[in-house]
Amino acid sequence: MNQTITVFRGDGIGPEITEAVLEILNAAGAPLNYEVFDVGAAMFEKTGEFIPEAGLKSFEKNRILLKAPITTPIGKGFRSLNVTLRLKYDLWANIRPARTNPALDNRFDNVDVVTVRENTEDLYIGEEEEIDENTVHAIKRITRKASERIIRKAFEYAMENGRKKVTCVHKANILKKSDGMFLRIFEETAKEYPQIEADSMIVDAACMNLVMHPERFDVMVMPNLYGDIVSDLTSGLIGGLGLLPSCNLGDDHAMYEAVHGSAPDIAGKNIANPTALLLSACMMLDDIDQKECADTIRHALDQVFEEGKVLTPDLGGQSTTTQFVEEIIDHLNKK
Ligand code: NAI
Numbered sequence: 001m002n003q004t005i006t007v008f009r010g011d012g013i014g015p016e017i018t019e020a021v022l023e024i025l026n027a028a029g030a031p032l033n034y035e036v037f038d039v040g041a042a043m044f045e046k047t048g049e050f051i052p053e054a055g056l057k058s059f060e061k062n063r064i065l066l067k068a069p070i071t072t073p074i075g076k077g078f079r080s081l082n083v084t085l086r087l088k089y090d091l092w093a094n095i096r097p098a099r100t101n102p103a104l105d106n107r108f109d110n111v112d113v114v115t116v117r118e119n120t121e122d123l124y125i126g127e128e129e130e131i132d133e134n135t136v137h138a139i140k141r142i143t144r145k146a147s148e149r150i151i152r153k154a155f156e157y158a159m160e161n162g163r164k165k166v167t168c169v170h171k172a173n174i175l176k177k178s179d180g181m182f183l184r185i186f187e188e189t190a191k192e193y194p195q196i197e198a199d200s201m202i203v204d205a206a207c208m209n210l211v212m213h214p215e216r217f218d219v220m221v222m223p224n225l226y227g228d229i230v231s232d233l234t235s236g237l238i239g240g241l242g243l244l245p246s247c248n249l250g251d252d253h254a255m256y257e258a259v260h261g262s263a264p265d266i267a268g269k270n271i272a273n274p275t276a277l278l279l280s281a282c283m284m285l286d287d288i289d290q291k292e293c294a295d296t297i298r299h300a301l302d303q304v305f306e307e308g309k310v311l312t313p314d315l316g317g318q319s320t321t322t323q324f325v326e327e328i329i330d331h332l333n334k335k
């Protein structure tokens with residue numbers, strides 16, 4: 001039986017890459033029905049709502065959301081819709097696997113790291129206080145509950161996916177209480193997983209080492225802000241934001257999205273790379289027991305990369321999104 005999922009088309013390049021991904025899913029015979037909604041800035045101008053109530057109801061019912069990027073206006077008292085969705089549905093685990101595709105022209109050929117990012121607290125609670133006109137405080141909240149569940153998730157992910165090591169990324173040398181607690185919980189939890197090697201690294205050293213020796217890392221777990229930054233860094237190691245998928249998991253709901261944003265600089269030009277959203281959709285298929293379908297899509301994508309004839313400009317090619325999608329569908333049809 002087909003599974004019904006909710007789809008938010010986003011804005012900027014969102015609608016283009018959503019169409020691309022749905023076309024590929026359909027061509028691959030993914031057993032899915034879609035409830036598709038327009039969300040974001042354009043929607044707000046039309047209706048006064050960034051996300052229509054019907055879209056939220058649909059997600060509450062279906063519990064699975066494939067979400068394209070949404071633009072967040074900067075510094076206008078407006079909380080990011082992404083953060084809002086993560087908090088509203090307590091999507092506490094953000095998993096971002098970054099792996100080099102040997103067919104692509106990369107600076108590194110040996111990157112295979114997974115960022116496991118806490119997704120509900122830290123500076124992203126958005127609590128800022130104006131002390132006086134020249135001083136603002138921002139609250140960084142770290143709790144035992146959120147830290148324990150994300151750290152345990154990282155070890156469980158490592159066990160389930162045949163990974164060997166989990167590295168805790170922190171700044172406990174400066175933030176002795178908040179990151180200090182996160183690190184202590186990591187060290188306590190690690191004892192329960194003797195099969196998995198555990199180590200820790202200060203976030204700045206981790207960034208340097210990721211660029212110098214990416215092969216030393218496997219699964220990394222960290223609070224929200226470092227996860228945001230470090231996972232963009234890992235996308236740079238594997239060829240750019242256009243390639244990095246993610247999922248946001250809660251106890252009852254799951255949201256799958258590309259790591260990149262709405263890329264307003266290339267919106268409407270038919271050159272956006274839909275790979276990150278497509279690989280996010282594959283993570284979704286894995287999670288709903290449709291791994292075979294996900295593998296078929298990943299295989300077709302790998303073949304297109306290997307041939308290197310039809311690539312979007314971010315990957316050094318000259319093809320349009322439409323041509324890239326057609327090429328993937330051609331390979332799906334040949335299988
Ligand atoms: P961005 O990720 O949208 O773009 C950064 C650079 O990467 C741009 O040069 C862009 O053209 C390129 N790029 C991104 N995705 C690409 C793709 N699929 N194919 C080819 N090139 C791609 O980051 P930026 O410009 O900082 O943010 C733009 C907007 O997106 C902001 O309003 C931001 O708040 C929002 N955003 C939304 C996210 C989400 O909805 N999950 C995540 C990150 C940012």
